[in-house]
Amino acid sequence: MSSSFIEDIVACPGCDLLQRIPVLSPGGKARCPRCGHTMAANKPDSLERTLALTVAAAITLVVANTTPLMGISVVGRHVSTTILGGVLEMWLQGQEITALLVAFCAIVAPTVYIGLMLVILLAVRRSPAPSWAGFLMRMLDLSQPWGMAEVMMLGILVALIKIAEMATLVLGVGIFAVGALIILIAAMMASFDHNEVWTRIRWVDEESQKMIASAELADIEGIRP
Amino acid sequence: MSTGVPTGITSGFVSCEACGLLTKPVNVHEPGHCPRCGGKLELRRHNTIQRTWALIIAAAICYIPANVMPVMVTSTLTSVEEDTIISGAVLLYKYGSWHLALIVLIASVMIPLAKLAALAYLLITVQRNSIKDQRERTRLYRLVEFVGRWSMLDIFVVTFVVALIQLQPLMSVKPGLGSLFFASVVVLTMIAAETFDSRLIWDSSNCKEEQND
Numbered sequence: 464m465s466s467s468f469i470e471d472i473v474a475c476p477g478c479d480l481l482q483r484i485p486v487l488s489p490g491g492k493a494r495c496p497r498c499g500h501t502m503a504a505n506k507p508d509s510l511e512r513t514l515a516l517t518v519a520a521a522i523t524l525v526v527a528n529t530t531p532l533m534g535i536s537v538v539g540r541h542v543s544t545t546i547l548g549g550v551l552e553m554w555l556q557g558q559e560i561t562a563l564l565v566a567f568c569a570i571v572a573p574t575v576y577i578g579l580m581l582v583i584l585l586a587v588r589r590s591p592a593p594s595w596a597g598f599l600m601r602m603l604d605l606s607q608p609w610g611m612a613e614v615m616m617l618g619i620l621v622a623l624i625k626i627a628e629m630a631t632l633v634l635g636v637g638i639f640a641v642g643a644l645i646i647l648i649a650a651m652m653a654s655f656d657h658n659e660v661w662t663r664i665r666w667v668d669e670e671s672q673k674m675i676a677s678a679e680l681a682d683i684e685g686i687r688p
Numbered sequence: 689m690s691t692g693v694p695t696g697i698t699s700g701f702v703s704c705e706a707c708g709l710l711t712k713p714v715n716v717h718e719p720g721h722c723p724r725c726g727g728k729l730e731l732r733r734h735n736t737i738q739r740t741w742a743l744i745i746a747a748a749i750c751y752i753p754a755n756v757m758p759v760m761v762t763s764t765l766t767s768v769e770e771d772t773i774i775s776g777a778v779l780l781y782k783y784g785s786w787h788l789a790l791i792v793l794i795a796s797v798m799i800p801l802a803k804l805a806a807l808a809y810l811l812i813t814v815q816r817n818s819i820k821d822q823r824e825r826t827r828l829y830r831l832v833e834f835v836g837r838w839s840m841l842d843i844f845v846v847t848f849v850v851a852l853i854q855l856q857p858l859m860s861v862k863p864g865l866g867s868l869f870f871a872s873v874v875v876l877t878m879i880a881a882e883t884f885d886s887r888l889i890w891d892s893s894n895c896k897e898e899q900n901d
Contacts, residue, residue: 473710474696474703477826478890481694481701481710497693498826498890535852542852549851556850558863561871565847568840597725601706608878611837611844618844621792624785625776625849629859661707661724668723 475500509656514584516654520577520647527612527644528570531635532619535626545637546570546615572609573648579603580651583660591665600660607652613645697887698894702729733885737811743880744807750872751800757866759846764859772866773797773842795841796870803839803877806832807884817892829886836881839874843867 472483477500484493487505495502506512527546534543544552546569553562579599586596619641623632696703701710704722711729713719719729733739758770771779773796780789806828813825846867853861 473708474701476703476705476708477830477886478822479695479697479703479887480890481696481699498823498886500826532848533852537855538858540855542854544848544851549847552851552854553847553863556862558865558867561843561847561863561867564871564875565843569844594726597707601725601727604706608833608837608882611840614837614840615844617791617795617838618841619848621780621788621841621845622848622852624780624783624788625845626852628783629853658708661709664724666724667721667726671723 473502475502503658504656506654506656506659509654509659510584510587512654513580513651513656516647516651517577517580517584520644520651521581523640523644523647524574524577527637527640530637530640532637532641533623533635534633535630536633537630541633543633543635546641568609568611569615572606573612573644575606576603576610576648577651579606580655587660587663590663592663594665594667597661597664597667600657600664610648612641612648616641616645693893695890695894697731697891702731704729705733732887732891733883736883736885736888737815740807740811740880740884743876743883744804744811747800747873747876747880748804750869750876751804754800754866754869754873755797757869758864759842759866759870760849761862761864762853762859763862765857770864773870776842776845792842792845795838799835799839800873800877803832803836803881807877807880810884810889814888814892819893822889822893825889826886829881829884829889833881836874836878839877840871843871843874 472481474481475495475498477495478498480495480497482495482502484503487493487503489505489507492504493502494500529545531543531545531548534541547566550562550566550570553565579602583596583599583603586592586599616638619638626632696710697716700716701712702716702719703710704725704727706727707722707725709722709724711719711722713729716731719731721727722729755773758772760771760776762769762771773792777789777792777796780786780792810825810829813820846863850861850863853859
């Protein structure tokens, strides 16, 4: 099927308004004039910065998942837990589905997000990047809302307050690693530029890429610059 | 067309939801695949109104057992105590941390309810082709999308309390069935927010016949 397409005009994902993205100064943002959706942002050094943050996040992720979050001491007994330990206990106590969901939001989704980000950023270092990087980009968008490190952190804090009434608490390394992870993931998201990555990825349909026609532009009138 | 604003749907363009490439397919209603990323192109998300309704109705049903059934069961040598989400928040208040009690109450009780109400409101106004407050409704949708994840808070609280308080026979905590229903509410409303297509809010200002289903 022959389709035509245009690269410098986009439709707002929030309201479908057609518009041309202006050239942005470093740090500048373009918002949709109709619904206010952020259409594009000029993020200086986006790929390099995000890669640095992602490597740091990957290391922190390992620490957060392997070291104890916290422990308690009661009548001479000491119990401590990791994130996976919490999931395991949930499973053993008969709530298997909830345990899987916690594992997904607390461990799997952040790991997938950081892992995909790392592969994508390494792949687009040389342009054009292979088209499977585009598939990974789609997976990245899917995994993003399910990573809940920050919600888990607040959950840990509330659990701490509840437990502090009954026993003496000992904080572990893991809880600080989770705190650092939240900041790193937020910084990754803020510095990552979707548009820049997409322009570096080879199209699935390479024939189409070669015949980008701006002829269609004349069809639409009244598009905002 | 009531307004002269050029949109994808009125000009025959389809925007790829994954990579943002704008394509002009031969047939707008069967646009095929995006030439850049290979993703499936859709003018509007398929059956978005019906699917979102189904998901929020399912979530509303789960919301009742989620609040009535215990999320945590605490056993000590002498007693067994069952806690629902609300009684857990009351307990936090009694311990003196009223701000945490408030956070739990907002995240676990108010946010899911507000999400359901907001999505229902968005669906109803879209179905009635309302052209009022489009910008505000888009903002409301973005808020729903952003805030939904925080409802998982109580599930994490239960997980870590259960993980640590296993001091048999002195004291042990088990998760209750309420946690499963509660988790279902969160997941269903999150998927509902992802399923809703916010472009529908603006479609009524283009052309009423072009409405999705």
